[in-house]
Amino acid sequence: MSLPYVSCCLVLLLLTLLPAQAADYRIDPARSHADFGVKLFWLTQLNGRFQEIDGDVTLSSLHDTAIVDAHITVESIHMNSDRIRRWVLAPEFFDASRFPSIHFVSEPISLAMLEKGGDLDGELTLRGVTKPAHFEVLPSHCPLDLPQQCVISVRGTIQRSDFGMSNHRTAISDQVQLGMMISLDYAARSANTD
Structure with a gap:
C-alpha cells in the first residue's frame, strides 16, 4: 500500500472516531418570540412581534462557553394592523x-x-446584509451546564439603514429596538457525541 493511501485511511478513521458537533439546546419556536419597535413620526411607537424563532445553542467541549444560532421567520410577524403588517413585509422594509x-x-x-x-455580540443577517450586532442578555438564573429548560431574554438596538432599509427617513426613525425571548429545550445528544 502506498503512503498517501494509508494516510488517507487514517484520516478517515480518525474522523469517524471524533465526536460529531451537535446542538446541546434547541430553540423552541412555539415558546419563543422576537419583538421590535420603531418610532413613527418621532411620536408614535410602531411595534411588531415575530412569533417564530428556531435554532440552537451549542456548548463548547469544556461546557464553559456557548454559541447561539437563531433564525427568525419574517412572515411570522404579528402586528395590530394588517395594512401596516403588509407594509413592513414589503420590499421597502423587511422584503419578506x-x-x-x-x-x-x-x-x-x-x-x-x-x-x-x-454583552452578547455576533453577526446579524437581515435583508441579505450581514453586520456585527450587539445585544444585552438579561440575567436568566438558568445554568446551561445542566440539562433543563431555560429562557433567555435579549435586547438591543440596530440601525435599519445598515440593512438597506433607508426609505421614509423623515417619517420613521433609523433606530430599531429589538428584543428576543428565547425558550431553550435540552437536546439529548446521541450516545457517541460526548
Whole structure:
C-alpha cells in the first residue's frame, strides 16, 4: 500500500472516531418570540412581534462557553394592523419574499454571563446584509451546564439603514429596538457525541 493511501485511511478513521458537533439546546419556536419597535413620526411607537424563532445553542467541549444560532421567520410577524403588517413585509422594509428569515450567530459567550447577564455580540443577517450586532442578555438564573429548560431574554438596538432599509427617513426613525425571548429545550445528544 502506498503512503498517501494509508494516510488517507487514517484520516478517515480518525474522523469517524471524533465526536460529531451537535446542538446541546434547541430553540423552541412555539415558546419563543422576537419583538421590535420603531418610532413613527418621532411620536408614535410602531411595534411588531415575530412569533417564530428556531435554532440552537451549542456548548463548547469544556461546557464553559456557548454559541447561539437563531433564525427568525419574517412572515411570522404579528402586528395590530394588517395594512401596516403588509407594509413592513414589503420590499421597502423587511422584503419578506426575497429574504424570508433573519439570522443571528453569536460569538462564543461564557455560561456564567448567560446566568448573570451581559454583552452578547455576533453577526446579524437581515435583508441579505450581514453586520456585527450587539445585544444585552438579561440575567436568566438558568445554568446551561445542566440539562433543563431555560429562557433567555435579549435586547438591543440596530440601525435599519445598515440593512438597506433607508426609505421614509423623515417619517420613521433609523433606530430599531429589538428584543428576543428565547425558550431553550435540552437536546439529548446521541450516545457517541460526548
